[in-house]
Amino acid sequence: MEVHAADQYLVAPGEAGLLEVYEALRGTGLYPPFPPVELPGGVGGLVARGGFAQTFFFPGEVLGLTFRTPKGRVVRAGGVVVKNVQGYDLVRPFVGSFGLLGEALEVIFRLRPGRASSFLRRPWEGSFPRLIPFPRFLFALREGEGAWLYAFHFGHEREVARFREAFAGEEVGPLDLRSLFPSGMGVGEGPLWDPRFPWRDGGEAPPPPEAFLRLAEAL
Incomplete structure (x- = not known):
């Protein structure tokens, strides 16, 4: 794994764990485009699924990749x-392709600076709220008889302080969610929700459009 702090990007092998990326960035004041959670498939699986829990355009945070x-x-x-536009742009079609275009071997992420961060949770009421400031990551997790809403945000100290006040939750640490998905992470009603999809163990990928299938065949 290569951290280029001055240029604010990171090169990670596809098999690298998400929390491994966070560990590599410790002390740099830079953050990757995913929250501090471990998910099946590490970096490669995250990119194949189009990210997780983000409230921004995730493909724009993937600067480059090598895939098979x-x-x-x-x-x-x-x-x-x-701005790297030589030839066809295959990065954005690959991100969120759920493996249809292949397997990510190496991923280049854009990093974002933040002087503070906070990872909070509170009981989930069944919908994702609109908060000011709006956190960069939101997801809900069923735990026991109830469910919790999780939010992670980073940025200037004052902005993060306002986020803590608006969210009004308790602080939590990094989470390892891999045990929820022993057969792989797919779309479908399950124990985890983010603003795009519900996620379940062994679930299916969303059906691709015909043009996407033709691209996969051409590769």
Whole structure:
């Protein structure tokens, strides 16, 4: 794993764990485009699913990647700069492709600065609230007989303090959620929700459009 703090990007192997990325960034004041949770498949699985819990456009945070197509070809797409438009843009189609375009071998993430951060939870009321400031990550998790709403935010100290006041929850630490998905993480009613999908053990991928299937065949 390579952390380029001055240029605010990180190069991670597809098999790297999400909390492993957080550990590599400890003390840098930089944050990746996912919350401090461990999920099945690590970095590669996260990108294949289109991120997790984000309240922003996740594909824009993936600057580049190297992936192996189902036919065995190794493809490099994107790069270490934001505007990298030589040839076809395969980064954004790959992000959220649920493995249809192949397996991520290496991912380049844009990093964002933050002088403070806070990971909170409170009882979930069944819908995602609109908060000011709006946290960068939101998800709900069924635990026992109830469910909890989790939010993670980073930024300037005053902004994070306002987030804590608006959310009014209790502070939590990093979570390992892999045990919830022994057969893999897929879309469907289950123990975990984020603003895009409910997630269940062994669930299916959303059905792709016809144009996407043609792209997969071409690769």
